[in-house]
Amino acid sequence: MDHLRAETYVLNLLRQQLPASLLYHGLHHTLDVVEQSASLAAAEGITNPDDLTLLRTAALYHDSGFLTTYKGHEAASCELVCRVLPGMAYSPSQVELICRMIMATQLPQAPDHLHLAQILCDADLDYLGRPDFWSTSQTLFEExxxxxxxxxxxxxxxxxxxxxxxxxxxxxxxxxxxxxxKQARLAEVKVRLEQLSGNG
Known part of the structure; x- marks a missing residue:
């Protein structure tokens, strides 16, 4: 796997071509998912170098479909993976695994029992239980x-x-x-909803 080439390729694409209106799903989100997936993988005991590389690649490419479409971007991300990564020495089985991880992030998430996919799904929505929940969710609202x-x-x-x-x-x-x-944020959202509804 020429993972550095794969990484450089997609990061350049995202930097240059992602719509500026993607206030949530911008490059910053992809980089956050890369960081969180690495942190989760370490804590979950993932030590196989190939597994870590495939997880990182999946994180980098998981929202690349936004380059061409909003709805169904996961499938579009997989199309890019299938088109690009075989030329960067990723085997068919590695490409398939990356696509399985990416498609697992489609809502509602469905990683099944694939540990790497579970990690990517959790990294993708890590912010739900973080201090930056409100500022991050506001960008999705605006998007x-x-x-x-x-x-x-x-x-x-x-x-x-x-x-x-x-x-x-x-x-x-x-x-x-x-x-x-996350449960605390849910309680806060309910309070705000009550206030807006005129019941608070």
């Missing part, structure tokens, strides 16, 4: 508003209550690190 995907804050908070209530982390590490704070 959706720019695409007429959510009419106002009240609808947004209703979506957030449903999403946070249904979401669960997959790895023991993410549950230990983020679940308690």
């Amino acid at each position: 959706w508003q720019a695409r007429d995907m959510v009419p106002d804050e009240q609808d947004w908070y209703q979506i957030q209550v449903k999403f946070l209530g249904a979401h669960h982390y997959w790895t023991r590490t993410a549950i230990a690190r983020r679940e308690t704070e």
Whole structure:
């Protein structure tokens, strides 16, 4: 695997071609997922160098589909992976595994029992249980508003209550690190929703 070439290739693409309106799904999000997936992998006992490289590659490419489409970007990310990585000495089975990890992040997440996919899924939504939840979720709200995907804050908070209530982390590490704070954020979102609804 020429993983450094693969990394340079996708980072250049994301820097140069991602729409500026991707306030949440920008390059900063991809780099955050790369960082969190490495941290989770270390804590989860992943030591095989190939596994770590494949996880890093999947993290780098997981939102590359936003270069061409918003809806169904995971499948578009896999199309790029299948087109580019074989020429960078990734084997068919490695390309397939990377695509499985990427497709697992599609909501609702479905990593099944694939440990690397569970790690990537948890890294992708790590912010749900972090101190920067509010500032990060605000960028997603603005990104959706720019695409007429959510009419106002009240609808947004209703979506957030449903999403946070249904979401669960997959790895023991993410549950230990983020679940308690995520539940606190859910409670805060419910309070804000009540206030907007005129019941607070």
